[in-house]
Amino acid sequence: MKRSAFTLLAGLLFAGAPHAQPTEEVPFITSPDNVTLEMLGLARVGPSDHVIDLGSGDGRIVITAARRFGASGLGVEIVPDLVQQSQRNAREAGVADRVAFREQDLFRTDLAPATVITMYLLPEVNLQLRPALLALKPGTRVVSHDWDMGDWKPDRTTVVPVPDKKVGLEKSSKVHLWVVPARVDGLWCAPPLLGGGSLEFTQSFQQVQGRLARRGRVREGTGRLDGTLLHLETTGDRAMLLEVAGDTLRLADTSQPLPAGTVLFTRARSGSC
Ligand SMILES: C[S@@+](CC[C@H](N)C(=O)[O-])C[C@H]1O[C@@H](n2cnc3c(N)ncnc32)[C@H](O)[C@@H]1O
Known part of the structure; x- marks a missing residue:
């Protein structure tokens, strides 16, 4: 990753966001509840799914996947305080037996156990992850809040109203879904x-x-x-x-x-x- 361009992009996109805790790479901004539900709904998350959220923030996506849809899940996050907050939130939500949160770099995470990957990162990070996502078991669903995956076009995109969105100019969020295709060439x-x-x-x-x-x-x-x-x-x-x-x-x-x-x-x- 070209870190200088990346940091500049992150600064432009997330400038002035509330609760922003910029890390070296992607800053902490939460997906609003309606966007979180749309991400899990678009991926048709259910009780047999294992959801991995890459850069899990306060844990809301994984916790919602467990509480509302009966899934199991893992959140990986590099900010230790957010990992501890996620673990507290999971206990309060009564799903601590089905979800785990680890202080871990998302690029060093084994993605193979996931049936669903969720992410709210940045365009360049999505592109860096793309080879690892394409190598997952065919049929694995990948959902991204706002950012796409270049010329790997989404299978579906929906738009969710976010009237109080603090980043960018749009008062809405995009939710993109990809289903990892089998390799047939x-x-x-x-x-x-x-x-x-x-x-x-x-x-x-x-x-x-x-x-x-x-x-x-x-x-x-x-x-x-x-x-x-x-x-x-x-x-x-x-x-x-x-x-x-x-x-x-x-x-x-x-x-x-x-x-x-x-x-x-x-x-x-x-x-x-
Ligand atoms: C935009 S927030 C999204 C939080 C959550 N997934 C959501 O949608 O509400 C991105 C998160 O990724 C975390 N992060 C950034 N770089 C990371 C890395 N290399 N490994 C793990 N987490 C990372 C940040 O600390 C931040 O909490």
Whole structure:
């Protein structure tokens, strides 16, 4: 991170904010309650989720995830006083058995246990985190208050009114959701029983371009990944829903002649099928 540009940006964005406790990197500004609820709602947080808030401030996102939605959670925060305050807040909210707060650098945090990552950081920090987020288990949801992730476009964005917002000019906050896409780029082979052929993908985040070669014919296709689900359309063919399950692509819709779950392609082990 270019710290000087970063510090300048932080100063411009958060100047004059109440309760601001600027740290070396991202200052402490809380997400208002309606934004917190929108973040957790957009990610559809539920009792089976484990929410990790990166830079957890006073703990409100993780505590709300546990209290309102039954999730478990972890908040990581570099300001010791905020960690202690979060632990007190969790006890008062009656969720101390389901949430933990650690004094820890968010860049040194193991993100793998999360099913949902929440963050209210800064654009450059989001971009620095992006490779680690994209490497998470496909289907993991990532929610960011206000800041996006560059050319990894959000799957959904909503806008929440924040009439007393003290940062920036807008009296609203954006909430962005990304679902970590499965990785499908490369060559996939159809089993001989299904007539053979190959499917080659070029992937850019959730978007894929496909090239289906079968019995001497080639069809181009486009697709979109929603976690492990791939919505694929090829020219002259019906749209198809596939599920990426490890090294297989399985039929996921029931409107096809073959039963759902049928393995249509397996990842090529070499450069050809
Ligand atoms: C804008 S506040 C957001 C607080 C909370 N997530 C919320 O939305 O209400 C960002 C927080 O990140 C913390 N922070 C900044 N850099 C950090 C780092 N490298 N590791 C962990 N926490 C960090 C700050 O101390 C601050 O409390």
